[in-house]
Amino acid sequence: MDPFGGRAVLVVGTGLVGTSLGLALTRAGVDVRLADAKPEFLAEAIRLGAGHAEPETPAEPAALAVVAVPPEAVATVVGEVMSGGRAEYATDVASVKVLPTTQVRERVPDPGRYVGSHPMAGREVSGPSAALADLFAGRPWVICPDDGTHQQAVTRALAVARLAGAVPMTMTATEHDAAVALVSHTPHVVAALMAGRLAGAPGHEVRLAGPGVTDVTRIAGGDPELWTEILTANAAAVRPVLAGLRSDLDRLMSALEAPVAGQPVLRELLRDGVDGRSRLPGKHGSARTEFGTVIVAVDDRPGQLAALFADAGAAGVNVEDVRIEHSPGEPIGLVELDVRPGAEDELTGSLRARGWTIRG
């Protein structure tokens, strides 16, 4: 099971990602060495079972170093680890790839022994105590080799991704950075700027907020320091996406200056939105499926959800997805159950027969 043949993996940096990886690799039977400039992070990671402290003079270098430090520090740490004989190969897990791979190529003597990578997983909390052994389970883990990369570096980085339960994929560093600018960094900017509009708004306006604006701004709660670093490090890839967005915003605002004459532009931009939305991967990576939805009014008492799911299960209908909407000022929740198309009637009938209030 251990593709490193009993040799150690070194994790440098025991924040959320490094400690989570240590937990996952330890669980998979890998000998994990841990290092961190912050002694309290290292101690917490060890206490949680993410590995043991890197020996001062290890008997042999680790098979791979996973460098889990901020993007701008990656090249320095990779250089230290490789020149000090602490690991044969190295990868990193930073959320941008052009910056660290370029800097490693410029600064590290044998850059082919390094390959950049990025597990697409995170939480809104940070530090070793937020670590989860399953953080990477089922998530994409992008690996970015270039022409000079040793195959062995890629093989070992792939092994780490698989042992952590992630779904590995490869692309160039430039492709990666453009992709995350589009699907992660720009959405964060958009959510933050929309949420920023709410910051100074009168209370009676905010009181009318419903599930729509709540969805749009959900990720805006992320750590401003972390996101400042991410946007700074990937500025070159984020700028063109924001420029395209701004151009569309200008067109829309012009259309609103002469609302009736501007309707064709509004319609076109809104249709583009529907098209783009339909391209997002749905369940299991397949194209988005339209589910049937059954909406049930549920009292806000312990055990109500359990009873509802038990009754749905008794109806023999698999619930594919579920959302709960809470009503302002009312001790009632609306539970939306997504089921395969066509199963709505069956589920509705069965739940009604068991006394549930179905909306509509």
Added chain:
Amino acid sequence: MDPFGGRAVLVVGTGLVGTSLGLALTRAGVDVRLADAKPEFLAEAIRLGAGHAEPETPAEPAALAVVAVPPEAVATVVGEVMSGGRAEYATDVASVKVLPTTQVRERVPDPGRYVGSHPMAGREVSGPSAALADLFAGRPWVICPDDGTHQQAVTRALAVARLAGAVPMTMTATEHDAAVALVSHTPHVVAALMAGRLAGAPGHEVRLAGPGVTDVTRIAGGDPELWTEILTANAAAVRPVLAGLRSDLDRLMSALEAPVAGQPVLRELLRDGVDGRSRLPGKHGSARTEFGTVIVAVDDRPGQLAALFADAGAAGVNVEDVRIEHSPGEPIGLVELDVRPGAEDELTGSLRARGWTIRG
């Protein structure tokens, strides 16, 4: 129970909102008359039980007409209904309020017998067959009287809102339009423009999309025709919100031109986003509560959710909210259970003891 003392309520326009209101009022024991220029909509609404066709020569006028037609048609229909003696008072349910209230004041002989209103409820599907008797349950229903409005018009509109299960509140038409521009129309624009960026993107970029961009763009799937009408009708209130957004976007884009020097601006804008996000109402209209979260890995088989909720219920812990994340390419789901702060450990222990895989 019937605040209209047995007198009828007339609903003009039997689309999603009109038919849903007919169902709700009928269920509450009100005599509901229905009218629609489209005979097939009227027939469907009657078939669903939303009321009966308005008699050609009713014995007495309805106590209130609820005009459920597009914003630009409201004043004409209100004028027809009142001058024809079909109802004593009138309200509408359009999603903007300045346009119809201004036009009613200009065009209708006795405008004080009309009051504008707006139930903050909807679905992404339309037409009478999408109607739900509970569409308005627990939702805000804004009523917008002005100095000339008869108290009886307000009283009757409030009665309709309450009978439909909504939470009535009053503000001026201008306040209403500014509020929905901020919390509904601008978020829709933002979601649509972000989703539009995905429309032409390469497949390998879209494949990296995760829950963040999915949340941000969720409402972008709404009907482009309907949203073109809404944005056109409320252009005056949407423009200043978008102008503020664009000004922030420009500042952020300038900061990204010189990323390191620009970091203070990035940090400030991202912090504004965190502040704005924290103002959104949480469960039951109270301030947002931080819940504890327990994440459970669940096989994608029928009955798994039912079993999970049954076991959570057996642990005596009330599940406050739930989200399901599907992993790309894997037949596994991660179910996030929100519980009151402090109850995580209890639930985690209890679920582990019952054989569930808890993340971390």
